[in-house]
Amino acid sequence: MSFNLVDTFFISLLGTQQLAAISFTFPVTFTLISLAIGLSIGTSAVTAKALGSGQTDNARNDSLGALWLSVLLVSLLALLCYWLLDPIFLLLGATPDILGYIREYMVIWLAGSMLLVTPMIGNAILRAAGETKIPSLVMASSGVVNAVLDPILIFGIGPIPAMGMTGAAIATVVSWLAGFIFILYWLKVKRGLISHWLMPWTLFISVSRKILHIGLPAAGANMLTPLAMAVLTAIMATYGPEAVAAFGVGARLESLACLVILALSMTLPPVISQNFGAGQFARVRDAYQLCCRFVLIWQAVLYGILALLAYPIAAVFTDNPQVATYLRWFIWIMPLAYGLQGIIILTNSSFNALHLPAKAVVLSVFRLFICYVPLAWLGGVLLGVVGVFIGCIIANVLTAATAYFWYQRVLLRFA
Structure with a gap:
């Protein structure tokens, strides 16, 4: 997530159009990332269950197969996105001048996407085996490399020319390459x-x-999120490039604000899958409930911090007063429901860990296309940009309540 946020920060220094361009890319880049996340969920569930059952050789085969499968599928999706690059972003509402900046970034990003998915799958394998320090080190180190290279390649230094959006994409791909080499070695x-x-x-x-029995529905469920984000981006585009720019920055801030939730959604499933394989269903229930209580408290504290820092955060990313206003409203409203969003994410990952991927898909469809998009659209009709944010809040409340009680009923059948 730091990759996206750091890229967004440095690109914002180029101007509002460039900031809008990187904001338009989010639904597409996150589609590929969502496929990788889904495959990592399937990898983690299958490998952790094999390890929990004492089947070490099967776990090794699962790991290798997952790496090759992820490279194949992500490469195919990246190629499809490249062929449809212009139609996709024109459909999202990008203007021809912004589309030029999008091409500069996305062509290189898509070409290097294989280098992103391998560390993600490798990290899932390590987490399934109980190793959490190395995945953290790999991703953090790659993020540092990206942060160092971004200003050098975007603005130029010495003999290195300023490359703008292209430089941001190159910095990202080089940092992925470092993680790719290290994770395979480990x-x-x-x-x-x-x-x-x-x-x-x-x-x-x-x-x-x-892996696809769990990973494909999980990937599909995860890929619904960027699809919904694409719809919301198109809605924002009706309010102008300033609204798109603010929404893009807010979405990246949201990813960073939900890091702890995402961390738990990656580390909780191996715990659940291993205990599922060992028949320890009481520990499955306790782990889920503990994580839900924690994210509600954690995100409440985080909301207070974000609300207080809304003005300086907006000032960091833009000097456009309209973009800053929209971004402050995003920060004041959207994080109110991040704790509830955490319950939804944890429930989804827990369903996958129990080898019930269809339920995770149903929950994602319910959240995004029965609650999230319709209520955001309705809020926009009634109250404009601020109404879109309020609609998203209401959607998270309804979905979190549904998710929590549904999961409890499912666990009763195992107990």
Whole structure:
């Protein structure tokens, strides 16, 4: 998430049009990231259950198959996005002048996407094996590399020319490359979670089916989020590029504000899957409830901090008064429901960990297309940009209550 936020900050220094351009890219980039997240969820659930059942060789096969499967699927999706680049962003409401900036960023970003997915899947394998420090180190180090390279490549220094949006994309891809090399080394040499690089085709198909049974619905559920974001971006585009720019910055701030939730959504599933494999359903229930209570308290504290810092945060990202006004309203309203959003995310990941991916998909559809988008649209009709934010809040309240009580009923069937 720091990649997106750092890119957004430095690109915002180029101007409002460039900031709007990077904001338009969010639904598309997050679509590929969502596919990778879904595959990592399937990888984590399958590998953790195998390890919890004492099937180490099966876990190694699952790990290798997951890496190859993720590279194949993400590369295909990236190629499709490249072919449809202009139609996608024109449909989202990008103007021709902004589209030029979008192309500068997205062509390179898509070309390097394979280097992003491998560390994500590798980190999921390590977490499934109980290793959390190395995944943190890999992602943090890559984020630092990106932050160092961004200003150098965007604005230029010495013999390095200023490359603008193109420089931001190159910085991101280079930082992914560093994570790509390190994670493969750690999996193969340090942890022995991969015993070889190739596998028989029949075994690859068998492993892929297991992972896709959970990973494909999980990826589909995750990819609904950028689809909904695309609709919301199109709604924002009706209020002008300033609204799009503010919404794009707010979405990236939201990703950063929800880091703890996202961390729990990645570390809770291996705990649930391992105890699911061992038949310890009381621990499954306790872990879920503990995480839900924690995110409500954590996000309430975080809201207070964000609300107090709304003015300086807006000033960091823009000197356009209209963009700053929209962004402050985003900060004052949207984080009110981040704790409830956390319950939704944790419930989704917990369903996947119990090998019930269809329920996670249903919950995502309910949240995004029965509650989130319709209520945001209605709020916009009634109250403009601020009304869109209020509609999102109401949607999270309704969905969080539904998610929590539904999960409790599912657990009663296992107990």
